[in-house]
Amino acid sequence: MNTAPPKWADRFLRWFCRPEILEETEGDIYELFFLRMESFGIKRARRRFVWDVIRSFKPSNCKKLTPQFSSVMLRNYLKIGLRNIVKFPLYSSINIVGLIFGITSFLLLLFYARHELSYDRFHPLFPDIHRVVLHLDDPNEGERTLAITPGPLKELVNSFPEVVSTTGIMRMGQLTMEIQDSSLATPLIFSERDYFIAQPNFFRVFGFELSNGNPDDVLSVPNSLVLTESTAYKYFGNQNPIGKAVFCNRLGPLTVTGIVKDPPSTSHLQFNFLLPYIGFQKEEGYARFLNSWRSLADHTYLVLKPESSPGKIGKKLTNLVGKSVPENINFLQASLQPLEDIHLGSLGIENVPDDRPGTMRYVFIFMGIALFVLLISGINYTNLATARIFRRVREIGVRKVVGASKTQVVYQFLGEAILLVGIAIIGALIVTAILLPFFEGISGQDLDTIWAEKLFLVGTVLGLLLVLGILMGGLPAWYISQVNLGYILKGKIGEEVRGIHLRSGLVVFQFVLSMVMIILTSVVFLQLRFLQHKELGFTKDQMVVIDINSQAARNNFQEMKAAFASHASVEAVSATSRVPGEWKDIRQVIVFPEGERKGDSLKTYFFAFDEDALKTFEIDLYSGSNFTGMNKKDSATILINERLAKILFQKESAVGKALWIPDRADYPFRVRGVIRDFHFQSLHVPIAPMVIGPWDNPIQAIDYFSCRIHPSGISETLEHFSEVQETFDPETPMEFHFLSEQIDRFYESEKRAGKIFAIGAILSIFIACMGLFGLAALTASQKTQEVGIRKVLGANTFQLVRLLSRTYIVQLFISFLIASPIAYFLINRWLENFSYRIDIHIGIFFFAGAISSFVALTTVWFWSFRAANTSPSITLNYE
């Protein structure tokens, strides 16, 4: 084991510390280190050593700044730097504006990434909190990963020595909350889904802050609830909500006992209120459910002792759960998911209470775009500064003659780059503050809390200043330090052009990045358009889906259908268990064809349809017949889709065949018809085999009404619907949505990415062209005399323009050649997420190439034409 203090810290101390006091300081810090090692251990001693060194790093202890940087000199550098900015407004504004764009987009995307990465860190116990995840091999639904556990698990886990405490939250369907207000004639009614049923220790495990109420017992009173601040405002306005009554349709009267601050936007748990577990444990029906190993009841979170291994506890849990679950559940294993991984690491986990889980992938992609744009704007500076270096040669020559060293010159140039970055950062921070609300709209995240994180902001700004400043200024600084004093003194300080190849390389690099982004953006948009216009096999437009939230509605569904349909602009109504384009879990069942009960089992999706569903959704019947609506004739019959028919019966006709769904019924189902395949899931996945049962089936009850309506007078039609709902089910307010909007949500993250791509692409081509504009201006001005002479000798404008823009055309062409394969690789990767995707058309590449070349060449030609059209009498006049 290393028992020495950290070497680097010691070295740092020796570097900065004045020699007169070094021995004393070092000796004392060493002595303290050894003392601390004995009493606190090596780790802490090393930490404190570093701290002592840092604390000693103050001006009075530092070596005197070497005389090469006297303050007069630094002031002179600053003055020259500022003068150079003011004297060449074109170049300075290209640099500063480009950098402002680059830094702004970098900051915005950095804030976004930081937000994504900081989920659930506000809980004081976050490093120790883990969620229990179960892996099952479900006989009906195949292999699954669930973030939900049987009720008794909590108690057992609590006995593990490594576990400090456990807490569970439960979700239940929709609730209707009624608030009586004496000042209003009718009670306020709210339909709520976002709430949790929480155990008494909820507030001890999680860091949600109560603004009113005692965290230790606020959830231990039956028939109470804890509202968030905004829900309290929604229910009671500005009145004091504590002690107020809320009437709940399923739970009866409840009293508000506490107010919790709204969950931060970086919480994976988002809720409007919390209900205490207690009431449910006391009720017999719920108690049976909660105490059974069969039922998946709640989401379990553990607080582990620090330094205990989650892997080992997962194994212990696996053993324990394996012994307890009933045999027919094929439990595979249990594992623990750290709280901090939940937001970005829950892809593929079912039954999560999470609010909008994210993926690491988009965080990376967005950070990539941010760095690209920043890089492109930084390259502008490097290119322009190196190309214009001859303007500084005289100044540097004089400095050198007077005695400046190479290092001084390098520092001067780095300093100038840093100065420029500093100016741009100030501008970028202002622009960022203005744009943040718009960006929040695009990214769908609440980001303005970032301003409170002072340390992070200061770190980012300093980091940008140094890293960007040194990267940008490094090259020109190095070039200028290489200038040969002899040449300068001899007067050979003409337009010595340096680093032309490197500069072309950087321009090519900029355009490769821009073109890749343009190609990616076009592909994302084409794919999104394709998704929106793809024929899905059913009608999604003008379709209103109404939730069936109560037994009252379910029992009278036929009457309700008739009532819905009675309005003139309602074209068709049906009742189904799930709707096509469903975004929630779709029930899955295992089916066997007749005679093969043990043979090929097949996982299929299950829907329940009434007789009007095919007509309402305009799904085609391929063969056989639809449901009749008469129970006797429909029971024990099913419809299947073409995909399933092809898998089970190949080319034979499926109609009349029998299928077993063993877990659900001990009798076979007769296939009465085959329907054409339709995309009942998102286009990310291929069409899966599906079985459709009649509305009265042993597998799943109906849950939705779907009404196809006429596009005119939608608000009146909706009015009619809610009247019908009121008549049949006065307890529950109507919940509805438009199917097309719901289906669009499948592609929300892609749409968001598309927008960010587009902005990135536009910015990068714009900034790259600004740089090109500067370079072209420079070339044109350097070649004024050459152009003048050629003109005198008879060259025409076209020839001159070609001469001046030839290098740029070559650069753009090379960029295109490099960008195309890179973009091809990337878009292929992205499109792999979709089962239904556009073909990559070669035209996209040419389109992107043409667009960027056109924009780039327009900026170049501006200067070329100007130079070519200037009269030689001006350019060649030397007097």
Next chain:
Amino acid sequence: MRRINLGELEELVLLIVAVLNNKAYGVAVMQEIDRQTGREVNISAIHSCLRRLEEKGYLSSDWGKSSSQRGGRRKRLYTVTQAGFKALIALKETREKLWTQIPQISLS
């Protein structure tokens, strides 16, 4: 009399150096302050204080012995100078004079 200009920590350090009597160096002063007053001061603050006091002429210093516990570096031992003692006494007297002028107060 010349005005005596001593900061609060400076006065404390000066007193502690006097208390330690010839054994005062950075770490010792730091530990003694902690022991006597319960105040944890970073070593760099002690160093600054000692140097300031030396500049003001209240302390003088000399090299002490080196030890392996210090990575082979010598200690810098501080002693209070005449001026230092005078300053301490002057401060004490000023205080006492002020205390006698406070009208009867009850601290209970």
